[in-house]
Amino acid sequence: MKKFKIGLQLYSVRDDLKKDFEGTLQKIKKMGYDYVEFAGYYNRSAEEIKEILGRIGLEAMSVHQTYVALLEDEKATVDYIKALGVKYYAIPWMNIEKLTDPENYKNTIDEFKKAGKILKDAGIQFLYHNHDFEFTNKIGDKTAFDTLYEAVPSDLLETEIDTCWVRYAGYDPAAYIREYSGRAHVVHLKDFICKNFNMGPVYALIDSNGNDSEKPKSKDEVGFEFRPIGSGVQDIPSILEAAEEAGAEYLIVEQDLASTASPLECAKQSREYLKSLGQ
Numbered sequence: 001m002k003k004f005k006i007g008l009q010l011y012s013v014r015d016d017l018k019k020d021f022e023g024t025l026q027k028i029k030k031m032g033y034d035y036v037e038f039a040g041y042y043n044r045s046a047e048e049i050k051e052i053l054g055r056i057g058l059e060a061m062s063v064h065q066t067y068v069a070l071l072e073d074e075k076a077t078v079d080y081i082k083a084l085g086v087k088y089y090a091i092p093w094m095n096i097e098k099l100t101d102p103e104n105y106k107n108t109i110d111e112f113k114k115a116g117k118i119l120k121d122a123g124i125q126f127l128y129h130n131h132d133f134e135f136t137n138k139i140g141d142k143t144a145f146d147t148l149y150e151a152v153p154s155d156l157l158e159t160e161i162d163t164c165w166v167r168y169a170g171y172d173p174a175a176y177i178r179e180y181s182g183r184a185h186v187v188h189l190k191d192f193i194c195k196n197f198n199m200g201p202v203y204a205l206i207d208s209n210g211n212d213s214e215k216p217k218s219k220d221e222v223g224f225e226f227r228p229i230g231s232g233v234q235d236i237p238s239i240l241e242a243a244e245e246a247g248a249e250y251l252i253v254e255q256d257l258a259s260t261a262s263p264l265e266c267a268k269q270s271r272e273y274l275k276s277l278g279q
Contacts, residue, residue, distance in 0.1 A: 116156025195223025
């Protein structure tokens with residue numbers, strides 16, 4: 001199997017970064033991660049972050065950031081991410097109404113195309129990081145996920161398939177990665193345990209005003225908890241095989257919440273498991 005470029009989504013260790021930004025990044029590098037994906041910049045300039053990463057031996061390959069930033073302040077947003085040196089810009093989250101409500105859908109597609117063109121012109125690839133609702137909600141006879149990627153050209157939008165949410169929604173993540181071969185250069189690895197699948201959101205959904213529109217299902221009802229890679233329900237070897245066949249370059253580890261150990265220890269356990277698979 002090919003050797004993937006292994007990164008960590010820094011949302012996984014967000015509290016540690018707030019307390020000790022540089023020290024946490026040093027620990028991440030020591031674990032064996034060579035790449036990081038940002039979700040917030042901790043009040044630092046792109047130049048400052050890039051200098052710290054270079055000194056440690058890490059590379060920022062992607063960011064999670066709303067596309068609204070591109071539409072509202074294109075120059076400042078593009079200047080920042082170009083100075084950071086990333087190759088990818090991923091939408092981490094979308095209001096469910098914008099992708100599933102017919103009245104909002106056309107405008108959403110237009111916004112995706114505009115944001116994708118801004119990034120393409122800057123030499124950066126636009127990505128969308130899914131949750132489960134894009135698979136459980138349909139537009140006609142197709143999932144909202146598939147409809148989105150049919151509507152936006154591949155040069156303007158690629159996938160960042162979050163394998164946890166695909167599986168939780170009742171689909172095979174390996175099959176979905178293969179389906180988007182050539183358009184799945186970044187894959188999110190995320191593991192979990194679950195008693196009842198596809199029971200609705202296990203996180204709070206946010207409405208257009210930034211308020212909770214639907215409370216998450218209780219832990220007792222769904223039996224859902226995040227786990228380090230290799231210690232949950234996911235068939236990680238099959239996901240890696242599919243990622244290779246699809247032409248993926250980066251595998252990004254993410255664990256939204258740490259429940260069995262500290263966030264840094266969970267990140268380390270995930271990295272050690274991938275090493276055991278030759279990654």
